[in-house]
Amino acid sequence: MVLALGSFLVVAAILLPTYVAGNLVKTPLDQYTVSVATSDNATVFDVASLQVQQNVPVEATRTVRADPEKSTDDVVVLDEFLVLQDARDDKQITYSSDRVGLHRRTAEAQKGFDAAVDDEPTDHEGLIYKWPFGAEKKSYDYFDTTAKKTYEAKYVSSEDINGLEAYKYEMQVPAVKIGDLEVPGELVGSAEPAVTADRYYTNTRTVWVEPKTGVILKGQENQSQTLRDASGADKVTLFAATLTFDDQTVSEAVSLAKDSISQITLVSTVAPIVVGVLGVILIVVGLFLALRRGGNSQSSFRSTKHSDSRTPVRS
Structure with a gap:
């Protein structure tokens, strides 16, 4: 029984960092995060006055x-809501x-899911x-919800973010038409009282990712x-700003990543070692007990045989 239990634990120790960890290390189904990015000097077009305002403090709050x-x-399946406000x-x-469905391990967008x-x-x-969990120093395709297109996010370097190593990725969204807007002709140099002008968007997005967990520790967008x-x-210019995660958002992301790293380490490293060592100990104990029982059986057999040889033969 002890030998069988030890063997079971050794097998479990082998499976924990491979099969078991692969099934446990996933994006949680109760995920809820709020991130805030700010800029103190945004350029904003005021629709009411038809004027472009400079140096406007803005705050972008994203809830996922x-x-x-x-x-x-x-x-x-994740729902995201992004509100951009005048901080004044x-x-x-x-x-x-x-709204999008993401693979819980690779973080790749999935077809369907509304x-x-x-x-x-x-x-x-x-x-x-x-x-993804186990992010690499390579380029990834990243979906931009404003352009509704995928662009390449290139690995740039590794940096320290509040004590955690982070992989820095950058992606460029070249000028892309995202719609049109009916405005007074004079705004765009037309003599017509009203015209439909094309609306264009550009962005340079930078993200700092904790590689073990795939958590984005810090984000920045230079968009217009x-x-x-x-x-x-x-x-x-309808809008132009460099929006950067505020300190609280970075701090909360770092804490989330640290907690996730601890859980991953427990499943993939600590637990396999503890279970494996315990299994080996039980196997050794089991073998010792088996050998001891075998030795006692042979000794008993020899003792019985010697005793019989001295028993008088009766006719």
């Missing part, structure tokens, strides 16, 4: 929460939403909101949106 009922063992009076500048951007059905590809005239020249 899982939908457990629509998720599966392998896919977590909390006046909303823009609002957007996103994926949509601003309630419009939209296929997602690549990563979004997190990196403009209106173009009929010739394709930028005429009006």
Whole structure:
């Protein structure tokens, strides 16, 4: 019994960092995170006055929460809500939403699961909101919800973020048309009283990722949106800012990553070692007991045989 239990524990120790860890280390189905990015000197187009305002303090709050009922063992469905506000009076500048299913280990977007951007059905590809467990120093495809396209996020370097090593990735979103807007013609150099101007978007996104967990510790976006005239020249800046995670968001992300690292280490390293050592000890004890029982049996047999040889033969 002891020998069998020891053998079982050794096998379990082998499976823990491979099969078991692979099934346990996944994005949780109860995920809920709030991140805040700020800028003190944004350029914002005020619709009411039709004027471009400079040096506006803004705050972008992103909430990401899982939908457990629509998720599966392998896919977590996430809903994201992003609100951009004027920090002076909390006046909303823009609002957007996103829904996507992500593979719980690779973080790759999955087909289906009612994926949509601003309630419009939209296929997602690549990563979004997190990196895979065991992120590598290589390029990844990352989905941009504003452009509704996937771009390459290139590994740049490794940096320290609040005591954790982070992989830094950068992606460039070149100028891309994201819609149009009807405005007074004079805004874009037209003599017409009203024209429909093309709306363009660009962004340089930088993220710092904790590689073991795929948690984004810090994020920064240098983005702009403009209106173009009929010739394709930028005429009006609707929004321009470099938005960066605030200190509290970075601190909370680091804490989340540290907790996840501890859990991963427990499952993939500590538990296998403890279980494996215990299994080996039980195997040794089991073998010792088996040999001891075998020795006692032979001794008893020899003793019985000697005693019989001295018994008188009766006729």
